[in-house]
Amino acid sequence: MRQRIVRLALAGGVLVLALLLLLATCGGEGSEDGEEPKKPAKRSTGPATRLPVPSGYSTGRGWEVVGAGPDYAVSQTTGLLAYLVREPGGRYRLRTLDAESGKANWSGEAGRPADPSRFPKLLTVVKDDREFFVTWSAGRPSDALSPTETFVALDVYDVVEGERRRVEVPWTGTPTVTATGPGILISDGRANSAVVDPIDGEVSEIAASAVTYPRGCAACKQLTEVRGQTAKGLLLSGVREFWVRGGWFSRQNAPKGADPLSGTPTSVVPGLVLAKWQPVKGAKRAATHQMWTVHDAASGRPVASVECHKPAIEPGRYPQAVVSSSGGYLVAGNLAFDLDAKKGFCFEDEDGSPQLTLASVTDGGTAYGARTARDAAEALDGGGGPVAVSFTTWSVEPLPPNTRLPETEAFGFGVFRWTDRKDRLHLLGYPRVG
Structure with a gap:
């Protein structure tokens, strides 16, 4: 009986020793919640998400950002891509990465927008060969007396160094903020506007009563609207015809074959204006077609034109x-x-x-x-x-x-956007090949 007890004790000791050796070999890969251990993920040189993209791009390399805001901006001088992320306390932070390598670059300080419930909008603006990232948001001041009383909060970042300048502009109504010229333009959808200098933050307000019109243009005074900014000044339009304040007039820059009194700008981007024109009366296709022309924003001169059928119903927004x-x-x-x-x-x-x-x-x-x-x-x-x-x-x-289609291409990389099942936005950069 004594020998049997000794044998059982020896067997138990061997079993305990084997268990200890087994635990030592596992090295703590087990999880505290009882889940099975997972194999370590393989390292990849490309983004984790591989979208189906055009054959001109490779998903085997590139970069990926998860949880970014809906807007992003690309610096054409430095190759940096800027995006926004949420921070605790209703704050947001601007981050940048190198569009070619995907490596993180400078980040701004966390700031509170005018409307903490929404991501701020993001723009780029260039003045005097200096480029800036601009975030903007609009909200009501805490001491506002009127429901239409708002203010526009701008954070202007130097693209190279990331230095920030905060500018707040009192505003009435719903603002539209664009950056098609050397300043940041705030407008009300009509003829009131303000321009913020991105270098020193100076604000220049232009009231509708201060707008000047081209001589002899009655249509310019109807439904007058600020459409954007050019290197020569504000671009405005009336029910027909458009002009740059203190600069050129569309009537003198009509494309060949167009009625010079019919121009209407439909879209403005830095350096260019896309406008719609009616063919001259009596032209073969005047009743059925319209002429679309890209103009140089600095001079007003036509760059390229094409004719298209008139739509059955004019769109509310071009x-x-x-x-x-x-x-x-x-x-x-x-x-x-x-x-x-x-x-x-x-x-x-x-x-x-x-x-x-x-x-x-x-x-x-x-x-x-x-x-x-x-x-x-x-x-x-x-x-x-x-x-x-x-x-x-x-x-x-x-x-x-x-x-999936690229939204833009910067420095040989296509930028793609995708939202996952958790409603998180992914920004992906895939290199162009071939």
Whole structure:
């Protein structure tokens, strides 16, 4: 009996020793909540998310940002991409990364916007060869007496060093903030405006009563609206015709074959204005077509034009023009312009229906969009049938149905956007290949 007890004790000791050796070999990979240990993730040189993208991009390399705000901005001088992230206490922080390598660069201080419930908007502006990232938001002051009394909060960051300047501008009503010229333009959708200098923060207010009109332009005084800023001053328009305050007048810059009294600007981007014109009376297609022209914003001179059928119903909002980073190509809706070759193309069916909606364009002369998409935003969200357009042949190439389209291209990288099931926004950078 004694020998049996000794044998059992020895066997138990061996079992305990084996268990201890087994635990030592596991090295603590088990989890405290009882889950099975997971194999360590393999390192990857590319982003974790691999979207179906056009064949001109590689998903095997690149970068990915998770949880960014809806807006981002790209510096064409430094190659930095800026985006916003939430911070505790209703604050937001501007972060930057190198668009080529994906490496983090400088970050701004966490700041509180005018409306803490929403991500601020994000813009870029250039003045005197200096580039700035600008975040802006609008909200009501705590001591506001009127429901229309608001203020616009601007945080202006030097792109190179990340230094921030805070500017707050009192405003009445709903503001529109753009940066198509050397300043930050705040407007009310009519003729009241203010321009903020990004270098020193100085605010110049221009009331509707101070607007001057071109001589002999009765239409300019009807539905007067500030449309943007150019290097020569504010761009304004009336029910017809448009002009730069203290600068050029559309009547003297009508494209060949257009009625000089019919110009209407539909979109303004830095350095360029896209305008709609009526053909001269008596022209063969005057009753059925309109002329679309890209103008140089500094001089007003036409750069490239194309004719399209008049829509059956005029849209309430015209498509926003999008320009390639080098400035050589411009797209808007079903319009495409090669500005270096001074050529335009209208993608439409024989009955005048638009064939597609273009949403982005690259320096390599390729535009991306979708058939049956209502606008560029729907095309970029995966709606419609994705297509690629070549500026060399003006041909349309259908892409696989699930293809995600680049929103922009910077320094050889396409920037893509995707929202996961947790409603988190992913910004992805995939390099262009070939």
